[in-house]
Amino acid sequence: MIDLRSDTVTRPGRAMLDAMMAAPVGDDVYGDDPTVNELQRYVAELSGKEAALFLPTGTQANLVALLSHCERGEEYIVGQGAHNYLYEAGGAAVLGSIQPQPIDAAPDGTLPLDKVAAKIKADDIHFARTKLLSLENTHNGKVLPREYLQAAWEFTRQRGLALHVDGARIFNAVVEYGCALKDITHYCDSFTLCLSKGLGTPVGSLLVGSRDYIRRANRWRKMTGGGMRQSGFLAAAGLYALQHNVERxxxxxxxxxxxxxxxxxxxxxxxxxxxxxxxxxxxxxxxxxxxxxxxxxxxxxxxxxxxxxxxxxxxxxxxxxxxxxxxxxxxxx
Missing domain, CATH: 3.90.1150.10 (Aspartate Aminotransferase, domain 1)
Incomplete structure (x- = not known):
């Protein structure tokens, strides 16, 4: 069967399966699965961030990302067609009491910063507190311009917002830019990375950010049911993918x-x-x-x-x- 519905349909090859079978494992909830720890360390190093957290799915990674940035009654500004607004069952609103403020994206997938500025709420008891700008790279296959990433970063520093990137296919962007991952993740506070799309693993995503941020995220991961045990077997697939499947x-x-x-x-x-x-x-x-x-x-x-x-x-x-x-x-x- 030739399946062109999505790059989520990929299956692990023999070399990846061998790496999974050979992985040393522990109990990740206790923090002692060596393969999970190595995957998290490796991704943090690749991205120039302090820490990373391995989660079962991209939807859960996006949800935990928002829960770790925003409290109840706060909001995130996001694209109308963004995955973590439109395609994840309203999880941030339903489970986190976080209000989305969607705006239309430009044709190149960016969220125009003048439109973002117009949606930042005043410090007024009538409004939810605007806390976060959430971007998506790639967005429907489109790679966000690198100059826009820098402009969005500087904008959020000026406006007191955090900046999160849903990077489910961020390595597709990296390959298209012809740069290193850290060259673009420098322009965000946190990002997610999916391993089970073009990189070819059977399951898994990562959330990456500062050490304190990932500490909060680990609590949310546990609360939302993402604390796995001998998950090093899955993490080994992620390590193999990152070391062999990015350039391809x-x-x-x-x-x-x-x-x-x-x-x-x-x-x-x-x-x-x-x-x-x-x-x-x-x-x-x-x-x-x-x-x-x-x-x-x-x-x-x-x-x-x-x-x-x-x-x-x-x-x-x-x-x-x-x-x-x-x-x-x-x-x-």
Whole structure:
């Protein structure tokens, strides 16, 4: 099956599984799992931060990040289409009594700082206290401009806000920039990193920040059910991914660009492509039929009027050629 629904569908390869099986483990709730500790140390060092915390999922990492920045009755400013506002069941509001203040993102995925400034609440008993600006990098595949990251950092220092980055695919951004992780994480107080997307692990995310911040986050992780025991088996997959699978993300970006060009050539309405994602307009009438047709050819997509195709380590260029051939056949029916 050729699965282009998301880069979350990747499976660990034999070398990663071997690393998992060989991992020394302990009890992470006690803080004595050596492989978890090494993963956390390694990511903190890569990012230039003081500490990191391993969590089971990206949703929990984002939730714990917000809970560790904001108290009840405080708010975070966030994009209307941001994952930690729109796609995580309202967890910050429901479980943390934290108010989201969503604003529209610009076409490049940034949150315009003049719009952010207009939404910062006055120190008044009628309003929630504005505490945090939350960005997303990458956002729908788009890499935020590096100069914007610096401007947002300086803006939040001036306004007394913390700055968090949902970096589920932050290494896709790093590869696109051609820089080191710490070159961009310098411009935030905290960030999350997902290991189970393009990096190819079966599970796991990290939250990274200052030592005091991660100490608070560890309490929230326990409270929200994320305290695992012999989780070094999972952390070993993360270490392997970070040491072997980061640079290969460039292949996914190249494959997405190649696929966009090929689909355009056969007449598909490719709206855009960025990093490892491309978006193709197929329309209401054709969406279900295209999805069914490709499924019959052992190709999975999320069939919708605008189809998002995501390239990843489990889809080769040869398989993408099959997709193009079948898409062309569908258009020619």
């Amino acid at each position: 993300l460039r292949e996914d970006h190249d494959n997405a660009a190649w696929l966009a060009a090929q689909l355009q050539e056969i007449g598909a309405d490719v709206m855009r492509h960025d990093t490892n994602m491309l978006f193709v307009r197929v329309g209401e009438e054709s969406a279900a039929a295209l999805g069914d047709y490709l499924r019959a050819q052992d190709i999975l997509i999320n069939a919708s009027p605008v189809v998002r195709l995501v390239t990843h380590l489990d889809v080769s260029r040869e398989q993408l050629k099959q997709l193009v051939a079948h898409w062309k056949a569908f258009l020619n029916r």
